[in-house]
Amino acid sequence: MKHILVINSSLNLESSHSTLLANQLAHHLSEKYQASINSQDLSTHDLPHLTQFEMNAWMTDPSERTSEQQALCEISDTYIGQIKRADTIVIGMPMYNFGVPSTFKAWVDRIARAGITFQYTPEGPKGLLQNKKVIVVAARGGMYQGTPKDTQTSYLKDFFGFIGLTDVDFIYAEGLAMSDKETSIAAAQAKIQQY
Ligand SMILES: Cc1cc2nc3c(=O)[nH]c(=O)nc-3n(C[C@H](O)[C@H](O)[C@H](O)COP(=O)(O)O)c2cc1C
Numbered sequence: 506m507k508h509i510l511v512i513n514s515s516l517n518l519e520s521s522h523s524t525l526l527a528n529q530l531a532h533h534l535s536e537k538y539q540a541s542i543n544s545q546d547l548s549t550h551d552l553p554h555l556t557q558f559e560m561n562a563w564m565t566d567p568s569e570r571t572s573e574q575q576a577l578c579e580i581s582d583t584y585i586g587q588i589k590r591a592d593t594i595v596i597g598m599p600m601y602n603f604g605v606p607s608t609f610k611a612w613v614d615r616i617a618r619a620g621i622t623f624q625y626t627p628e629g630p631k632g633l634l635q636n637k638k639v640i641v642v643a644a645r646g647g648m649y650q651g652t653p654k655d656t657q658t659s660y661l662k663d664f665f666g667f668i669g670l671t672d673v674d675f676i677y678a679e680g681l682a683m684s685d686k687e688t689s690i691a692a693a694q695a696k697i698q699q700y
Contacts, residue, residue, distance in 0.1 A: 507540035510591035514547040514609040515599045515644070522678055522690065523644035527597030530642060530676070530697045534593060537700075552580070552611040563618060581615040585622060585659055593638045594670070597630040600657055601646040612666055622668040632669025639665050640700070643692065646682030650675075 511531045515521030524546070531542050562574035563581065570578065588594060599606060605613075616622060622633050649655040651669055658675060665673050678693040682685060 507538045507592045507617070508590050509540045509542045509595060510532055510587050511542060511544040511595045511597065512547065512609070512612065513545070513597035515597060516548050516606070517599075518546070518548065520680055521597070521599065521644070523597035523599045526642045526644065526676070526678060526690070526693050527695065529694065530700065531619040532593050533697055534595075534700060540592070543591070545587065546613050547608040548606070550608070551609060552554060552615070554611060555614040560592070561645070566645065571611070577644045581618060582661065584612060584615045585618065588622075588634065591637060593640065596639065596641045598641050598643045598661070600643065600647075600649070600656070603654065604657060605660065616676050617668060618646055618647070630667060632667055632671075636667040637670050639670050640676065641675045642697075643678070644681055645677070645679045648679045648683070650677045651681055664676075 509531050511527055513524040513527055515520070515524050518524070528544070531544065534540055535542050557687050559577045559580075562570060562577045565574055567575075567578075601607075602670070604610075604612055619625070620633075624633060641658075643650075643657065650658070661675075662673050665671070676693050676696045678686075680689050
């Protein structure tokens with residue numbers, strides 16, 4: 506059986522366009538490929554910023570970790586385990602202040618782990634994950650796709666590529682704070698149906 510992991514991070518919860526569209530894509534794929542769905546809404550996870558203490562816990566031998574260190578390691582281990590189990594990762598992605606939500610960045614900081622999801626070699630960094638498709642469903646108030654101001658797209662491609670996930674597609678719903686948001690949402694939904 507195939508497994509789909511959905512990562513949402515909009516603070517708008519059920520009125521979020523990115524969450525709605527990402528969930529629609531996941532259900533479409535799930536019906537088409539008889540896949541299971543594991544849906545995670547990071548805006549409800551209360552993930553703190555990564556600290557030196559948490560990073561040191563990762564680097565402490567498991568047999569020597571305190572229970573506090575072990576509990577911190579389990580945050581990252583759980584998120585990485587969810588990615589490893591998935592064949593397809595659907596990301597519901599709002600644009601906040603030209604970037605990603607801070608909750609999503611806190612998740613990214615738990616996913617990039619030396620020796621587990623990437624490693625440095627004499628030739629440079631090497632991603633340790635492979636054979637997974639990532640589909641980002643991006644919702645934005647303005648219109649930035651294809652312009653130099655859309656650093657969110659290149660950031661997401663760079664991050665997923667860094668951990669070995671180079672097959673990354675994007676579906677955009679843009680201009681949602683502008684006049685014709687229905688057309689933009691309908692176009693995104695039409696793209697979803699093409700998967
Ligand atoms: C804190 C915040 C910052 C935002 N920053 C931007 C921005 O930089 N560019 C933009 O096009 N839209 C911006 N918006 C609008 C959102 O991208 C838009 O409302 C989008 O639909 C959010 O996704 P959601 O519907 O899944 O919550 C911002 C919204 C919020 C709440």
